[in-house]
Amino acid sequence: MIVNALELDFFRNYTHLEASFDPRVNLIYGDNAQGKTNLLEAVAYLSAARSHRARYDREMIMMGIDSAFLKGEVASRDRVFTLEAKLFRGRGRQLFSNGVRLKTAGELAGILTTVLFCPEDLYLIREGSSARRRFLDGAICQLRPRYSQALAEYNRLYDHKTRILRDWPENPSLLQTLDDFNLRLAQTGAILIHYRAHFIRRMEKHAPAIHADFSGGRERLELSYETVSTVTDPMAQPREILPQLLAHQESHRQAELDARQCLSGPHKDDLVVSIGGQLAKTYASQGQTRTAVLSLKLAQREIFQEETGEWPVLLLDDVLSELDSKRQAFVLNRIRGGQVFITCCEEEKLEGLEGGRVFHIRDGSIVTNI
């Protein structure tokens, strides 16, 4: 997948932008607050009609203006697609693919897939397990529609069970439905565990090799999957996992009633990341953390390519800071396959770039395009 060209009108701080891109590396540099991240956000928005940092579409419309327009020309699946989004203040957005209005954002799936790294992704290593579960869920949903259905169903059942456990002392009749929710949660939970285990197994084949190359052979990345303790083989079929989840629920039944919280199930799963045998969350340096997160993202991208034959577009926002020059050179020149967008602040980073195209962004405009 390649973004050949992008056009923006009244998107964030871009009054009007027209740009065409290199099929390999695009380096976007400029001072702080000039519009580098906004550019990546626009590309990401055309991929899934979602922004990683805007809660509402209206935030992306230039202040004082009523609508914004985004247009991308994308080469994908041996065809060229024109993707358009029109954002409005006070009413719903409109999405188009090759001039045809789309009914849902889901219809964009598979045309332009992006893998984004942004500074907040460092939480993936540093913070609690929820950030890592979000990463796993997002990556598996890109590949497996059945997983996204199961995840949505699990979250719905989980919310319901949480309400039962919270309210049962005031309303004991709620407990009559608890067994039913437990069974359905275990059935969908078993599907999540099965898919997560298989995905992490594939990540284990890709991410350590990338991390080793990235760190010049100095570091060994290890991944492992931590799930419900009664599950003996998370790779097994969901029907084999199901009785083990039910047993765990049963043994935690009283504790859940006492705590008025849902304590059993894969909503507490974790992807454990270690570097050289030490838990990355506790011991990794800033550069190691960045390297590990990026290795995970690059592995996600390779798995997608293996499955579909297409490289997702890689969007790297402010990835170079805190990396030494060897690791920067890896990002600039040695990421294999596919198109990459990299934002950075300092001009000296340009010296390390061996090919591709360079864009200097100032105040919502491209001032030089090398």
Ligand SMILES: Nc1ncnc2c1ncn2[C@@H]1O[C@H](COP(=O)(O)OP(=O)(O)OP(=O)(O)O)[C@@H](O)[C@H]1O
């Ligand atoms: N809806 C909007 N209308 C107008 N300007 C906006 C809007 N949303 C954001 N901006 C402005 O866009 C500018 C550039 O933001 P962006 O996040 O792209 O900066 P950046 O170049 O990535 O900077 P940094 O290096 O600090 O990350 C900011 O000054 C911000 O105030």
